Amino acid sequence: MRNQFPFLGTEVLAASHSPNDGHANPRLAAPAIARAARRAGVGVFENTQIVHVEKEGADFRVIGDDGRVFRAPILVITAGAWAGLLSAQFEEPVPITALGPTMSVTEPVPYSIRPAVGVVTSVEAESVYFRQILRGNVIIGGSTRGPACPAACRAYVLPENTLSQLKQIQRLAPALGRLNIIRVWSGIEGYLPDGMPVLGPSERVSGLFYAFGFCGSGFQIGPGVGETLAELIDTGTTDIAIDAYRIGRFATPTGAALTSGGRLSARS
Ligand SMILES: Cc1cc2nc3c(=O)[nH]c(=O)nc-3n(C[C@H](O)[C@H](O)[C@H](O)COP(=O)(O)OP(=O)(O)OC[C@H]3O[C@@H](n4cnc5c(N)ncnc54)[C@H](O)[C@@H]3O)c2cc1C
Numbered sequence: 001m002r003n004q005f006p007f008l009g010t011e012v013l014a015a016s017h018s019p020n021d022g023h024a025n026p027r028l029a030a031p032a033i034a035r036a037a038r039r040a041g042v043g044v045f046e047n048t049q050i051v052h053v054e055k056e057g058a059d060f061r062v063i064g065d066d067g068r069v070f071r072a073p074i075l076v077i078t079a080g081a082w083a084g085l086l087s088a089q090f091e092e093p094v095p096i097t098a099l100g101p102t103m104s105v106t107e108p109v110p111y112s113i114r115p116a117v118g119v120v121t122s123v124e125a126e127s128v129y130f131r132q133i134l135r136g137n138v139i140i141g142g143s144t145r146g147p148a149c150p151a152a153c154r155a156y157v158l159p160e161n162t163l164s165q166l167k168q169i170q171r172l173a174p175a176l177g178r179l180n181i182i183r184v185w186s187g188i189e190g191y192l193p194d195g196m197p198v199l200g201p202s203e204r205v206s207g208l209f210y211a212f213g214f215c216g217s218g219f220q221i222g223p224g225v226g227e228t229l230a231e232l233i234d235t236g237t238t239d240i241a242i243d244a245y246r247i248g249r250f251a252t253p254t255g256a257a258l259t260s261g262g263r264l265s266a267r268s
Helices: 026-039 080-090 159-172 174-178 218-235
Strands: 050-056 059-064 069-072 075-077 097-100 103-106 128-132 138-142 146-149 181-185 189-191 198-201 208-212
Touching (some): 050 080, 075 080, 128 159, 208 218
Antiparallel strands (some): 059 069, 128 138
């Protein structure tokens, strides 16, 4: 492994390599998927906050903040860290918490690292990853997450988290310590207490499905989640074992709401 990836630090004692894995830029990939959906006839309504969801007869009635009403026989709630606000309207509250993953990007250096490289331990601060893009910049992620405020649509990078991330990344690849960080950022992500998403049908309302709370891995597994949900909705079943992700695992005897993400405010 060290012959193939000489940038690995001496603390790295073992590694696994998955040559078919890849990485992509979400700012390019996600809109590309939206454009493909539009070409397939999907209506995409941007800057429309859904404030009310209910089942009325055989259909769902979904109301936007501009008063627009949408009706459909199937409803899929995929509202990320804000999804608890909608699932609670069907009496399926979830203990979802919003956090902001810590991200940094270095100055560009000659492109030489093809795989995404990461380490996962039981210590949050130690679990870091990096990937180099063709332009040469190295994108660093993982380690301690910062606070996020879903109601204000804001996530915050704490300087101490960036410093701890850089300390940990140098254990994995010491040479990265010599590069300048040119930018840091974060975003709002939903986390559930067991680190697993909510995925599958509602346990109270027929025709209602959930897919949210990806706990930091949603870009990676999103396409597979979409395919699995489509199969489940279309055929009523799927070969993929998703029972561990059922929303009912958070049900309380009283149905009391646990924590949820806060009110979604107007977005730019
Ligand atoms: C900084 C950062 C780095 C990450 N790095 C990685 C990584 O390296 N690999 C990886 O696999 N994952 C990564 N993730 C996680 C990944 O981005 C998420 O898991 C993924 O985006 C979740 O997708 P989603 O569609 O469920 O939720 P989101 O992407 O949060 O999308 C939910 C959407 O629903 C909208 N919405 C919410 N409420 C409403 C409402 N009431 N009405 C209308 N719209 C609503 C929101 O505006 C948002 O657009 C990272 C996340 C962050 C923030």
